[in-house]
Amino acid sequence: MADSSRRADTVTLTIDGHEVNVPKGTSLLHAAETLGIEVPHYCYHPGLSAPAQCRICLVEVEGAPKLQPSCVTMAQDGQVVHTESPSAKRMRQGVLEFYLVNHPLDCPICDMSGECKLQDYVFDEGREQGRAREPKRVFGRDDFGGDVLYYGDRCVMCTRCVRFMDEVAQDARLTVVERGDRAVIDTFFESGLDDASFAGNIVDICPVGALVSKDFLHKARAWDLDHTPSICPNCSQGCNIDLHARDNLVQRLKPRENQEVNGHWMCDYGRANYEWINRAGRIESPGVGRGAKRRAADWQTALGSLLDRLRVSEGAGVRIVGSPFASNEALGTLHRLSRAVGTVTESVFRCRRAEDEDPLPGFPLLVRQRDLAPNVDGAGILGFERAGSDDATGGLGAAASHDGILFVLGDQLDDQPGDFGADASLYVYLGTFDSPAARNADFVLPVTTFTEEDGTFVNAQGRVQRFEQGLQAPGSARPVWLVLGALLAALEGGNPPGSAADAFAALASEYAAFAGLSHDAIGTTGAVLEPAHA
Amino acid sequence: MAISVKVMRRPEAGRTSYMRATLKGMSLTFKHLLRVKKVTLEYPEDQPDLHPRWRGTHRMEVHADGRPKCVACGLCPTVCPANCIRLVGGEDDQGNRYPIVYEIDEFRCIFCGMCQEVCPVEAIHVGQHFENAEYTRDRFVYDLDRLMEQDHPTTLLWDPSDPRSE
Numbered sequence: 001m002a003d004s005s006r007r008a009d010t011v012t013l014t015i016d017g018h019e020v021n022v023p024k025g026t027s028l029l030h031a032a033e034t035l036g037i038e039v040p041h042y043c044y045h046p047g048l049s050a051p052a053q054c055r056i057c058l059v060e061v062e063g064a065p066k067l068q069p070s071c072v073t074m075a076q077d078g079q080v081v082h083t084e085s086p087s088a089k090r091m092r093q094g095v096l097e098f099y100l101v102n103h104p105l106d107c108p109i110c111d112m113s114g115e116c117k118l119q120d121y122v123f124d125e126g127r128e129q130g131r132a133r134e135p136k137r138v139f140g141r142d143d144f145g146g147d148v149l150y151y152g153d154r155c156v157m158c159t160r161c162v163r164f165m166d167e168v169a170q171d172a173r174l175t176v177v178e179r180g181d182r183a184v185i186d187t188f189f190e191s192g193l194d195d196a197s198f199a200g201n202i203v204d205i206c207p208v209g210a211l212v213s214k215d216f217l218h219k220a221r222a223w224d225l226d227h228t229p230s231i232c233p234n235c236s237q238g239c240n241i242d243l244h245a246r247d248n249l250v251q252r253l254k255p256r257e258n259q260e261v262n263g264h265w266m267c268d269y270g271r272a273n274y275e276w277i278n279r280a281g282r283i284e285s286p287g288v289g290r291g292a293k294r295r296a297a298d299w300q301t302a303l304g305s306l307l308d309r310l311r312v313s314e315g316a317g318v319r320i321v322g323s324p325f326a327s328n329e330a331l332g333t334l335h336r337l338s339r340a341v342g343t344v345t346e347s348v349f350r351c352r353r354a355e356d357e358d359p360l361p362g363f364p365l366l367v368r369q370r371d372l373a374p375n376v377d378g379a380g381i382l383g384f385e386r387a388g389s390d391d392a393t394g395g396l397g398a399a400a401s402h403d404g405i406l407f408v409l410g411d412q413l414d415d416q417p418g419d420f421g422a423d424a425s426l427y428v429y430l431g432t433f434d435s436p437a438a439r440n441a442d443f444v445l446p447v448t449t450f451t452e453e454d455g456t457f458v459n460a461q462g463r464v465q466r467f468e469q470g471l472q473a474p475g476s477a478r479p480v481w482l483v484l485g486a487l488l489a490a491l492e493g494g495n496p497p498g499s500a501a502d503a504f505a506a507l508a509s510e511y512a513a514f515a516g517l518s519h520d521a522i523g524t525t526g527a528v529l530e531p532a533h534a
Numbered sequence: 535m536a537i538s539v540k541v542m543r544r545p546e547a548g549r550t551s552y553m554r555a556t557l558k559g560m561s562l563t564f565k566h567l568l569r570v571k572k573v574t575l576e577y578p579e580d581q582p583d584l585h586p587r588w589r590g591t592h593r594m595e596v597h598a599d600g601r602p603k604c605v606a607c608g609l610c611p612t613v614c615p616a617n618c619i620r621l622v623g624g625e626d627d628q629g630n631r632y633p634i635v636y637e638i639d640e641f642r643c644i645f646c647g648m649c650q651e652v653c654p655v656e657a658i659h660v661g662q663h664f665e666n667a668e669y670t671r672d673r674f675v676y677d678l679d680r681l682m683e684q685d686h687p688t689t690l691l692w693d694p695s696d697p698r699s700e
């Protein structure tokens with residue numbers, strides 16, 4: 001106690017026999033969390049206000065006449081809290097029994113099954129047998145519009161969704177109607193959640209299966225999904241996400257907490273746009289030769305003959321068409337290789353741009369940016385310039401008729417004519433899908449998407465963020481840094497990069513913006529670049 | 535301690551009669567000759583009685599209107615130790631969750647019966663059935679229609695009068 005009175009900004013209390021020192025104004029629920037004690041809760045969410053209405057986080061505080069809701073009771077000096085005392089446990093069991101009076105217990109057909117808080121808490125502490133004999137009330141389901149379905153029977157009336165729309169989206173479209181056991185969440189008017197751009201988050205924060213995604217409906221079970229920390233590829237905000245994959249296909253994207261970037265949220269545009277990652281028909285093996293002379297080859301043959309071509313054409317002018325969907329490691333290694341074999345006269349990328357930004361009012365850091373690609377700023381740092389129009393077409397006139405070395409990385413050249421690169425002395429196409437404009441390529445090399453490799457993006461805030469490999473690459477597709485790193489090592493000597501971290505280390509030693517950084521230093525929450533570079 | 539050898543006393547050759555032992559053996563033989571107990575089953579004219587807990591090839595129960603009882607909850611492919619069940623869930627035109635694809639590879643199946651035990655809606659069952667011969671290997675992957683067509687009796691995994699083995 002003497003210790004905490006000296007530092008007036010913290011308090012010391014005892015929770016379940018463990019002493020803990022927390023900043024003033026910390027709730028008991030948070031203080032318990034720092035000790036690794038989870039107090040059950042529904043209505044409380046760290047990104048929202050706490051109305052203390054679900055009554056399941058009640059804990060015993062010595063000296064208090066009644067059990068206290070731990071989500072709104074602030075920690076005080078010398079408090080002694082019991083979360084597992086007989087009275088607290090009896091109360092939780094009682095509250096859970098009330099929740100189950102009208103709950104349909106349809107876990108086998110509920111999409112939340114496996115990650116449901118009601119399921120977890122009842123399994124941990126609930127009664128083995130229910131005692132309710134009366135028939136349950138039935139609401140059926142309600143289409144809220146947008147991507148959201150509402151199953152009123154499963155709802156625990158925590159009102160997280162109502163408060164999210166009020167406080168964070170600041171677009172009050174949901175409310176509680178009726179009272180008592182007839183209470184349901186409903187939308188105002190007919191429009192529902194249509195064209196609300198952040199409404200998908202209410203599915204994430206729903207602790208039970210009351211709000212489910214139409215897109216994910218009946219698609220996969222929660223326990224079948226592999227979770228991989230990644231970065232949302234759909235705009236340059238770079239929201240931290242988890243890729244949820246099954247059978248080597250992305251099933252859904254979920255936000256991952258990062259208070260510096262996206263808080264607990266992500267936008268519906270980013271959430272819904274993942275099917276392109278699963279698109280079939282990828283290039284699976286390297287191809288050598290132009291047009292009709294194209295032959296499939298293995299990597300050793302393809303890279304061997306590419307290396308011979310690069311050696312004899314040293315000193316030529318090099319033009320690069322990059323992509324803002326490629327990682328820093330890919331773009332940086334390509335730029336380094338281009339400089340090693342000739343003089344880079346142009347390096348461009350094309351990026352689709354939205355009409356305007358779409359901010360989240362209650363969390364101003366999160367904005368759906370105009371640039372609809374994840375690594376626009378990284379490409380800028382690595383020497384690429386924006387070309388073409390806002391729908392990512394045009395702007396490649398000089399590259400199309402270039403007579404030196406031409407590298408295309410990740411840009412599918414959908415708008416380009418069939419004679420693209422016909423005059424180039426060497427045309428290398430590194431991509432995921434074949435394209436009519438790749439017909440004249442001397443080498444077509446299959447590369448991975450960001451889901452199939454480790455790497456980094458730089459978001460619009462100038463923050464380098466890491467993503468991890470979540471899927472297996474099709475056929476013999478390889479990461480760009482691995483392919484070009486091997487070529488670069490053969491040309492310049494030294495060891496080829498063995499991992500994306502090695503490839504990034506090579507960039508850090510060359511580009512001032514990344515100086516002193518490494519994959520380890522970037523960690524899971526990213527690292528901000530100096531404003532001068534970003 | 536030195537190893538000691540026990541010397542057995544045996545009758546000398548030519549002074550032993552095996553008559554008593556022979557008669558004893560033959561009496562057993564003739565006893566069985568007279569007490570006739572048939573063990574050979576004239577299969578396939580005669581069918582064997584299968585034990586109530588016999589676990590054979592699967593069967594999917596159906597509702598009265600012909601829909602499968604399965605709700606595609608995904609517990610059987612999760613619990614299956616042989617990983618022989620493939621399930622893709624979806625929604626039918628009445629808004630019910632149902633299996634779009636439900637396949638059991640009977641070759642991979644080890645007939646443990648855990649799919650039946652775990653099923654929350656008593657849809658999938660192992661059956662009292664053993665005649666599974668087919669002309670091609672791919673016929674051993676039973677799809678949903680095939681599983682619903684099966685009409686052999688289902689297995690009792692526990693005694694109905696004593697479900698908890700008490």
